[in-house]
Amino acid sequence: MNGREPQPRQSGRHRRGTVTEQVAPQPWDPAERAAAEQLDQIEPAWTVWYGPGTRHFHAVAVWPTPEPLTLRARTADEFQVQVTDRGTGQPRHLTLDPESLHGRGLTIVRALAHDTGVTPLPDRPGKTVWARWRLPRQTTATQASS
Numbered sequence: 001m002n003g004r005e006p007q008p009r010q011s012g013r014h015r016r017g018t019v020t021e022q023v024a025p026q027p028w029d030p031a032e033r034a035a036a037e038q039l040d041q042i043e044p045a046w047t048v049w050y051g052p053g054t055r056h057f058h059a060v061a062v063w064p065t066p067e068p069l070t071l072r073a074r075t076a077d078e079f080q081v082q083v084t085d086r087g088t089g090q091p092r093h094l095t096l097d098p099e100s101l102h103g104r105g106l107t108i109v110r111a112l113a114h115d116t117g118v119t120p121l122p123d124r125p126g127k128t129v130w131a132r133w134r135l136p137r138q139t140t141a142t143q144a145s146s
Helices: 030-042 105-112 140-145
Strands: 046-051 056-061 069-073 078-085 115-120 127-134
Touching: 030 046, 030 056, 105 127
Parallel strands: none
Antiparallel strands: 046 056, 056 069, 069 078, 078 127, 115 127
């Protein structure tokens, strides 16, 4: 090779050998993580978690759906439903007669939700349709009676 003896590497945090310093785990948002764990345990049809990087609660339906059905919330006092599809058309209200069997979903969701919207997908054709609800805060008396 070059005639020099290779020098041994210093051991460190990301090298083989002993750790030079102990890194303590960070308890990011412990109350939110505990709330997400509780929701995950009491809602068997959903997988629920709290993402400290996004600072949002997330839930994914565990039953088979054509497209993933996800919920997202900034706090445990609200939630947001999101459905993503690859269709290029936009959701629209339909003029329906009382006998119609389909086409009322958007009207019903907009009537019940506090906020709704459509977000185009940035990297491919399609959109995410979402609706957001603010949930009433549970008081101590309400929690005790539950």
